[in-house]
Amino acid sequence: MKRCKQLTACAWLLAAAMPAGAADACRGTIYLTFDTGSQSQADYIATTLNKHHVKATFFVANEKTTRGDWSLDPSWAPYWKARVAEGHAFGSHTFDHVYFKHDDAGGAIAVKPQFGASAGKMLSVTPSEYCAEIKRAGQRFEQLTGKALDPIWRAPGGKVSNRTLAAGKACGYTHFGWAPAGFSGDETSSAAFPNSVLLQRALANLKDGDIFMAHLGIWSRKDPWAPANLEPLIAGLRQKGMCFATLRDHPGMKKP
Template sequence: MLMRKRLILFVLAILLISPLSHTEAATPRAYNDRSLIYLTFDDGPHRQTGALLDVLKKHKVKATFFILGNNIKGNEKMLRRIVAEGHLIALHGMTHDRHKFYRTPTTAVREMQDVQRRVFQVTGVKSNIVRTPYGSDPYMTLAHRRAMTKAGFQMWDWNIDSLDYRYKTDNRRVQNQVFARLDANYKARIASIILTHDHSITPTALDYIIRNAKAKKRGYAFRTLQGLKNPHNFFNKWKPHR
């Protein structure tokens, strides 16, 4: 009799768990679910990184920062703040010079290894997630790709270009570009990886993008690229989520 009472109390306790929590645990979203947004920032760290981090912190959003090795010196404190606030550190090479980076498969790998080492020295984080300068098309030849994979690096591109580098002082153009592509990806049933630049996207534009994405009745959620096994790049595009 006592055992039956304990069993009944246990079942009641389970039923009292929040339905939302139970649903989220039972049905985790696929990495390419159309309601997922991956915010990424290239070329940092910069002085403006702090203002962007303030916006992300305000909205409780985590993002991925592709670090340029030559920008680390003098910005070590900012790099450590990125890590301390729960964002993902990734790698973007050293020079952002396509002639130097892509000269041979070896030069490409060495740049990534160099920035990887410098990031580790400052933060204690060893990242293998990379974005090559200007993306993987057209400069990443088959030999480059094989060398990068052999070195243990996972390459990520994007499927939404914010064009912030072109419209540096025009927030509206950046915002319209992002939401036009968000709509297209949602209809295509794929997740959205947004390319922005640490030194170009304004805190105002970033704030607008996050606020309005959350306001849409699509269940949008922001994630980092941490732990994903199926990288999106221009020669290995994501398939629509079924």
């Protein structure tokens, strides 16, 4: 290895390379989570997590990708199988990336799918139909990998109501959003919110127990978040004494 020219650079490299269990004790736990998206950063994120021995949680939906296919197509089976083998956790992000809009009269739920046969249309669905949409992602994921999803889900945009949360719970899924400090900002304009600003904000504000959220690629962001920020984020959090865990180990999973 070439000799580091700056002490800060050496510290960064050492922290980034440190396995999750290398510290004598964790001063806190951060839950890294990634939602499907354009998938443009999917390989980089997976390689980086594996390189630094970090287990994360992936929330999956069938989204259009930069490869011209869909994130839950059979063409993505090798990718998801590899992540399963690495020991990550997986939850539903609804199959068609269905946005909750508002609670309708009579117990129904107004939604707007981003993809699928009803993409861009306002729909009114029953709680059981909403539950079925959560389950669809899991059914496809199991077809691709032979692995059932963990009993967790995340609503697109994090938008929920008591009714949608109840619908998810009724079909066995616990909802997980993210902490205010855990919003990566990868959906924002890279001109208005440069990666350096997003990284500094995350390192300054993330605390024990926080859930962090980013995507496996965002169509609109010109300067991708992950290549600039993921390794420094992992290193910086480890320097603060943080360890990483999947949502399988989150206290919220232990609630009835």
